[in-house]
Amino acid sequence: MDAKELASFKKTLLFLREKLVGNVNSLQGEALGKNRQDAAGDLSNVPFHMADLGTDNYERDIMIHLMENETEAVRNIDTALARIEKGIFGVCEVCGKKIPKARLAALPHAGLCLECQRKEESEAG
Numbered sequence: 138m139d140a141k142e143l144a145s146f147k148k149t150l151l152f153l154r155e156k157l158v159g160n161v162n163s164l165q166g167e168a169l170g171k172n173r174q175d176a177a178g179d180l181s182n183v184p185f186h187m188a189d190l191g192t193d194n195y196e197r198d199i200m201i202h203l204m205e206n207e208t209e210a211v212r213n214i215d216t217a218l219a220r221i222e223k224g225i226f227g228v229c230e231v232c233g234k235k236i237p238k239a240r241l242a243a244l245p246h247a248g249l250c251l252e253c254q255r256k257e258e259s260e261a262g
């Protein structure tokens with residue numbers, strides 16, 4: 138993953154974190170208003186196929202997912218940000234394999250690859 142992609146993930150993670158910790162109002166105007174106008178420009182920084190998904194749906198889906206467990210989500214985002222700083226972002230914490238970018242796009246704070254995540258969930262449940 139190159140620096141530009143990491144920067145893009147970092148931006149997304151920080152943005153989601155801000156939303157989660159409650160600075161919703163100030164950011165909402167920015168996100169839903171201004172950024173929409175800049176969507177074409179913003180998407181050039183996004184390494185995936187978010188253009189196809191539509192930014193609104195993309196963000197909403199992530200937020201719905203995150204809001205299911207806000208505290209844990211903030212913690213996961215902090216962990217992901219720390220992993221970016223350490224240069225190990227996008228690598229599965231368990232098996233050390235690269236986490237597919239499509240998964241990171243859908244779940245920027247994912248610390249596990251899908252396989253390990255499933256294993257963990259089945260063990261927990």
Ligand SMILES: [Zn+2]
Nearest residue numbers: 229232250253
């Ligand atoms: Zn794994």
